[in-house]
Amino acid sequence: MKSAHSMKSMKLTWIGIVVALVVAFIIFMPRKHDFVPEQLAGVWTTANPRYTGRSFELTKGTIVFGTGEQAKEVYFISDVDKAPQRNATLYEIRCYRKEGPEEKISFFYALRGSGEIRFKNQKHIIWKKKNLPDE
Numbered sequence: 001m002k003s004a005h006s007m008k009s010m011k012l013t014w015i016g017i018v019v020a021l022v023v024a025f026i027i028f029m030p031r032k033h034d035f036v037p038e039q040l041a042g043v044w045t046t047a048n049p050r051y052t053g054r055s056f057e058l059t060k061g062t063i064v065f066g067t068g069e070q071a072k073e074v075y076f077i078s079d080v081d082k083a084p085q086r087n088a089t090l091y092e093i094r095c096y097r098k099e100g101p102e103e104k105i106s107f108f109y110a111l112r113g114s115g116e117i118r119f120k121n122q123k124h125i126i127w128k129k130k131n132l133p134d135e
């Protein structure tokens with residue numbers, strides 16, 4: 001027969017295990033990643049002839065580059081930083097392909113008309129959000 005002391009000790013051990021599991025679940029619980037703001041989500045295209053047939057799509061957790069001929073490159077977003085600038089907001093998106101190192105994609109978003117994006121390394125090219133499915 002077990003003593004009252006060992007029964008109390010066993011009960012405290014189980015309580016400690018349950019508390020540790022709850023804390024671990026809260027700390028390591030998968031979080032929903034909503035990295036990209038709603039106004040940026042969607043398909044973006046440009047009138048620049050160099051990028052005819054090309055587009056990119058921003059979702060809450062991915063960037064998908066349409067590279068022509070139905071080819072796509074999918075990047076998974078790991079983090080987004082934004083910094084207000086004089087006439088736009090600079091977004092720096094850290095992302096990765098399924099098999100590859102983390103990369104950084106930087107662009108300026110300005111609320112001109114329905115919004116426009118200019119990549120940091122190609123400020124002269126304006127990308128506009130494609131609003132309608134038939135555009």
